[in-house]
Amino acid sequence: MAAPGALLVMGVSGSGKSTVGALLASELGWKFYDADDYHPEENRMKMERGIPLNDQDRIPWLCNLHDILLRDVTSGQCVVLACSALKKMYRDILIRGKDGAALKSEELGKEEKPGDVQLFVVHLSGSFEVISGRLLQRKGHFMPPELLQSQFETLEPPAAPENFIQVSVDKNLPEIIATIMETLKMK
Numbered sequence: 068m069a070a071p072g073a074l075l076v077m078g079v080s081g082s083g084k085s086t087v088g089a090l091l092a093s094e095l096g097w098k099f100y101d102a103d104d105y106h107p108e109e110n111r112m113k114m115e116r117g118i119p120l121n122d123q124d125r126i127p128w129l130c131n132l133h134d135i136l137l138r139d140v141t142s143g144q145c146v147v148l149a150c151s152a153l154k155k156m157y158r159d160i161l162i163r164g165k166d167g168a169a170l171k172s173e174e175l176g177k178e179e180k181p182g183d184v185q186l187f188v189v190h191l192s193g194s195f196e197v198i199s200g201r202l203l204q205r206k207g208h209f210m211p212p213e214l215l216q217s218q219f220e221t222l223e224p225p226a227a228p229e230n231f232i233q234v235s236v237d238k239n240l241p242e243i244i245a246t247i248m249e250t251l252k253m254k
């Protein structure tokens with residue numbers, strides 16, 4: 068695959084997506100988007116009430132994010148996106164837009180189309196105990212820690228043929244950034 072124009076930092080709530088994504092974008096000099104800023108009000112209110120989002124809630128949000136990524140990378144702007152992107156289908160939508168939701172697994176991983184975003188995925192992976200500990204300390208955020216269990220239940224960690232690395236949230240932030248930067252140099 069060609070060098071990625073977009074980097075997705077994904078994982079469950081509290082895994083460090085926003086923190087790592089912003090640091091990485093600054094290190095790379097790339098534009099940064101936090102997918103949380105693009106949730107419609109209904110999604111935010113649902114999460115605030117402790118109700119997990121479903122596919123119907125997430126698909127239009129992900130399609131919008133695909134359009135933003137595609138617009139930027141097409142104009143030569145490299146981007147970092149922090150987004151939960153918990154399911155394989157959600158990541159396919161970020162790459163291909165709404166058609167990504169309809170593709171069967173055997174059709175995925177084939178050659179890229181002109182409207183596809185070249186996405187490299189960084190999965191921030193960690194235990195329920197470590198991540199819930201961080202969420203309980205995080206202040207002033209709309210996402211209630213009680214939703215973490217459903218985030219783990221929904222999570223489909225990336226696997227081949229996805230273009231990804233998994234990084235442990237047990238590492239400190241400089242180690243996480245260094246690991247990702249090293250991997251990107253080899254791309």
Ligand SMILES: Nc1ncnc2c1ncn2[C@@H]1O[C@H](COP(=O)(O)OP(=O)(O)O)[C@@H](O)[C@H]1O
Pocket residue numbers: 078079080081082083084085086087149201202204205236237238239240243
């Ligand atoms: N590697 C890390 N080590 C220690 N604390 C971290 C690490 N990554 C993130 N944090 C802290 O954990 C909390 C959740 O991080 P955040 O970036 O908000 O996660 P997310 O965007 O995935 O919900 C924040 O308080 C952040 O400062």
Ligand SMILES: O=C(O)[C@H](O)[C@@H](O)[C@H](O)[C@H](O)COP(=O)(O)O
Pocket residue numbers: 079080081084085103106114120125151152153210218
């Ligand atoms: O797909 C989802 O269910 C949401 O996107 C969720 O995963 C996300 O994590 C929230 O927006 C909360 O924001 P934080 O990830 O910053 O907790």
